[in-house]
Amino acid sequence: MTPKEALHTENAPQPAGPYSQAIVSGDLLFTAGFGPQDPATGEVAESVGEQTRQVLRNIQAVLAERGATLDDALKTTVHLADLADFQEFNAAYREFFSEPFPVRTTVGSQLANILVEIDLVARLQG
Structure with a gap:
């Protein structure tokens, strides 16, 4: 069985419950x-575009703990509080990824006082 290793950085929001910021297992x-909380201030922007950018900066900080970037992303799952925000979300999301884009699932979800939440699976390089 492949062991798992928890990752932690102060440069992303801290877990609000019993979970890790990220887990590494093998090369995944x-x-x-x-969510879109600024890790330094705890503040949350108002627009879905700015929230998306902050979420992706938070994820970048976790990836950086293992020398990875968003270019290593294989899959993302996106939760939007309002699917009517898709166009603004998608424009901000596109700023952070290049082709070939990771696969993505985007769903409407009931979120607690935020507009977007994203999780990601990445492959680590040798």
Whole structure:
């Protein structure tokens, strides 16, 4: 069985419950679902575009703990509080990824006082 290793960084929001920011197993890295809180201030932007950018910066911080980037992403799962925000979300999301884009699932979800949450699976390089 492949062991698992928890990752932690102060540069992303801290878990609000009994879970890890990310787990590495073999050459795969799995993140928790990250919200748009700024890790330094705890503040949350108002627009879905700015929230998306902060979520992805939070995920970048976790990836950096293992020398990975968003270019290593294989799959993302996105939860939007309102699917009517898809166009603004998608424009901000596109700023962070290049082709070939990771596969993505986007769903409407009931979120607690945020507009977007994203988790990611990445493959670590040798």
